[in-house]
Amino acid sequence: MSDDSDNYMDAASFEGSDIVEDYQSSNPSEAFSDDDVEIEDNEAFIVNEPVKPKKSKFDVDYKVYDINDIISNQQSETEQVCSIFGLQRQDATILLRHFGWNREKLIERYSEDPERILKQVGLAPGTSASAQSDSRANSPVRLKRVKGFTCEICFTGSEDTSTQTLALACGHRFCSDCWKMHCEEKISGQGESRKIECMQGDCQTVMSEQVISQVVPEYIFQRYQTLANKTYVEDNRRGLRFCPGPDCGNVIECQVRGSDLESLIPIVVCKCGQASCFGCSFSGDHRPALCGVTKLWVKKCEDDSETANWISANTKECPRCHSTIEKNGGCNHMTCRKCRHEWCWICMGDWSAHGTSYYNCNRFEDKSGKDARDGQQKSRVSLERYLHYYNRFSNHEQSARLDQELYAKTERKMDEMQRSTSLTWIEVQFVKKAVETVTKCRMTLKWTYAMAYYLDRNSMTELFEDNQADLEKAVENLSELLEKPLDVETIPELRSQMQNATNYVKSRQNILLEDTLQGHMEDRWSYHITIPSLA
Amino acid sequence: MAQATKRITAEYTLISKERINGVSEVELVDDNIFEWAGYIHGPQGTPYEDGRFRFRLAYPDNFPFKAPAFQLKTPIYHPNFDPEGNICIGLLKSESWKPTTRVTQIFQAILQLLAEPNPDDPLDASIANDYSNNRSDFIKTAKDSVYKHATH
Ligand SMILES: [Zn+2]
Numbered sequence: 001m002s003d004d005s006d007n008y009m010d011a012a013s014f015e016g017s018d019i020v021e022d023y024q025s026s027n028p029s030e031a032f033s034d035d036d037v038e039i040e041d042n043e044a045f046i047v048n049e050p051v052k053p054k055k056s057k058f059d060v061d062y063k064v065y066d067i068n069d070i071i072s073n074q075q076s077e078t079e080q081v082c083s084i085f086g087l088q089r090q091d092a093t094i095l096l097r098h099f100g101w102n103r104e105k106l107i108e109r110y111s112e113d114p115e116r117i118l119k120q121v122g123l124a125p126g127t128s129a130s131a132q133s134d135s136r137a138n139s140p141v142r143l144k145r146v147k148g149f150t151c152e153i154c155f156t157g158s159e160d161t162s163t164q165t166l167a168l169a170c171g172h173r174f175c176s177d178c179w180k181m182h183c184e185e186k187i188s189g190q191g192e193s194r195k196i197e198c199m200q201g202d203c204q205t206v207m208s209e210q211v212i213s214q215v216v217p218e219y220i221f222q223r224y225q226t227l228a229n230k231t232y233v234e235d236n237r238r239g240l241r242f243c244p245g246p247d248c249g250n251v252i253e254c255q256v257r258g259s260d261l262e263s264l265i266p267i268v269v270c271k272c273g274q275a276s277c278f279g280c281s282f283s284g285d286h287r288p289a290l291c292g293v294t295k296l297w298v299k300k301c302e303d304d305s306e307t308a309n310w311i312s313a314n315t316k317e318c319p320r321c322h323s324t325i326e327k328n329g330g331c332n333h334m335t336c337r338k339c340r341h342e343w344c345w346i347c348m349g350d351w352s353a354h355g356t357s358y359y360n361c362n363r364f365e366d367k368s369g370k371d372a373r374d375g376q377q378k379s380r381v382s383l384e385r386y387l388h389y390y391n392r393f394s395n396h397e398q399s400a401r402l403d404q405e406l407y408a409k410t411e412r413k414m415d416e417m418q419r420s421t422s423l424t425w426i427e428v429q430f431v432k433k434a435v436e437t438v439t440k441c442r443m444t445l446k447w448t449y450a451m452a453y454y455l456d457r458n459s460m461t462e463l464f465e466d467n468q469a470d471l472e473k474a475v476e477n478l479s480e481l482l483e484k485p486l487d488v489e490t491i492p493e494l495r496s497q498m499q500n501a502t503n504y505v506k507s508r509q510n511i512l513l514e515d516t517l518q519g520h521m522e523d524r525w526s527y528h529i530t531i532p533s534l535a
Numbered sequence: 536m537a538q539a540t541k542r543i544t545a546e547y548t549l550i551s552k553e554r555i556n557g558v559s560e561v562e563l564v565d566d567n568i569f570e571w572a573g574y575i576h577g578p579q580g581t582p583y584e585d586g587r588f589r590f591r592l593a594y595p596d597n598f599p600f601k602a603p604a605f606q607l608k609t610p611i612y613h614p615n616f617d618p619e620g621n622i623c624i625g626l627l628k629s630e631s632w633k634p635t636t637r638v639t640q641i642f643q644a645i646l647q648l649l650a651e652p653n654p655d656d657p658l659d660a661s662i663a664n665d666y667s668n669n670r671s672d673f674i675k676t677a678k679d680s681v682y683k684h685a686t687h
Pocket residue numbers: 151152153154155156174175176177178179
């Protein structure tokens with residue numbers, strides 16, 4: 001690949017102002033599409049339009065809605081019901097909320113017996129189409145000053161004063177302060193938005209949105225609307241779910257049946273960039289592990305958290321001279337500052353053994369590496385086995401974090417370099433790409449260890465572990481490049497090395513994911529435990 | 536808070552003036568209008584008839600828009616009370632509580648529940664089982680409990 005074409009790509013994304021935006025619109029199968037290659041083949045100005053990766057057969061269809069979409073969806077659903085039955089909008093909303101936004105059910109039940117349904121949901125009769133001549137239906141509930149009114153709830157009011165009051169269609173009249181307090185307790189105290197009833201004992205008349213807005217302050221009404229939108233998403237049977245991204249609030253629509261989860265992992269990516277699983281609600285991309293495997297593993301790690309804490313400690317002793325070494329980057333290739341011994345953070349074996357043709361640090365073998373790990377005194381084989389996988393799982397999690405920390409430092413340095421040298425911002429973006437790739441691939445690797453923990457030992461599993469080892473080695477190489485010092489002279493060389501390594505890592509991830517997900521569809525993996533169904 | 540104080544004071548005045556059958560010695564705890572204490576008397580013809588049960592009634596700051604909390608301090612053998620003396624009745628549930636409900640109605644509902652336990656919605660399943668399937672044992676255990684805890 002030439003430097004020029006690559007600059008075009010970066011420049012285009014830069015001028016398009018939002019690299020993240022490009023990533024947002026991406027499909028989770030981004031990993032399978034060679035987007036870099038595609039873009040380079042295109043003319044530079046076409047690149048401004050985000051390249052939609054092809055959807056693979058391993059992906060699910062989904063849509064991302066923002067809060068305005070959610071509000072307008074409710075409005076159009078409400079209007080449909082209004083037009084069918086000639087109802088007022090606020091009454092249609094109350095009906096829809098009662099039926100959990102299941103329009104079909106509402107239409108069926110309402111057609112059978114409108115009066116009964118209106119009564120059941122707390123709408124006084126008189127609001128149906130047949131009774132539209134009724135004056136009440138056309139005169140909305142309003143605040144009214146009444147002289148000589150005493151409120152039955154707060155005992156306020158007297159013969160000579162006039163009090164601001166309100167009565168719903170049922171006619172139960174109370175002072176407006178009491179209505180306000182009532183709504184505040186329901187909305188802020190109890191988080192209620194489906195149904196707020198009249199304050200009178202045994203009266204089921206429901207307060208409409210229009211009435212609530214008259215008695216509560218603006219901020220409470222906003223809270224009410226937020227709750228109502230949340231309820232719409234939660235009650236909806238269409239398959240809606242909030243994005244778990246921090247402060248996101250977007251809603252994702254996706255159809256997944258429980259039985260799909262035995263062969264499919266429905267990962268969705270929100271516009272905010274947050275990946276999550278629609279099958280098990282996990283906040284992240286847990287491919288290639290199935291939802292059931294993910295659930296088992298998360299539970300196991302919680303149960304064994306003490307062990308987990310112990311094992312994920314940030315320091316280890318050098319296997320040769322026993323001086324304490326702190327890990328300060330994602331790379332697992334450790335060099336002891338004192339004795340210069342090179343060793344592997346994960347298995348504590350010689351690093352030289354890893355550099356040869358056969359990379360076997362990912363594989364749990366009872367004999368090899370056992371001597372080096374002896375210091376970690378394990379009593380039972382099962383615990384040892386678990387620790388093997390947990391150690392690798394949590395190591396990638398931690399390394400991803402350290403890679404990001406390292407990147408933050410690098411970014412500062414790149415900032416400086418831009419100011420003091422002829423390098424442009426665009427010319428140092430390759431590091432960002434590399435870090436993103438490493439981070440994503442460490443997530444994939446993490447979950448391969450969770451999956452491998454439950455796999456039977458057979459030839460299929462060995463092939464799986466070969467793919468895992470290849471990806472892991474590629475990731476560690478790239479991670480190691482990230483730790484190299486940046487200076488103006490070496491940047492061009494480092495850039496080409498890092499771009500090649502990044503592309504290679506991506507291709508290894510594609511191979512692993514594609515083969516493993518295909519294996520799920522073919523039922524090729526066998527587990528030594530029953531994987532729970534999430535139906 | 537001002538609304539709550541006014542309403543609770545009115546309720547307290549009412550209850551001090553007109554005695555409710557089955558409720559006695561209603562008083563404020565530490566002169567706090569939001570904390571009532573007193574005794575509930577077991578209704579005639581029930582295993583609880585010889586007992587008197589110390590109760591607490593605690594009002595929230597935004598009473599009467601939120602229900603008060605009722606608790607029996609004296610142990611009682613009854614399917615609708617948990618070991619701490621908490622009770623579960625629709626009238627006092629937050630989702631069905633109504634601001635117009637009077638305190639006298641709360642006492643009446645509790646006396647009613649002592650007279651007629653509701654084993655279908657129990658807080659103590661084993662007592663409910665005893666009540667439904669082994670009435671004579673239930674009555675005996677309930678009476679023993681009254682003599683042990685509720686007759687002094
Ligand atoms: Zn009032």
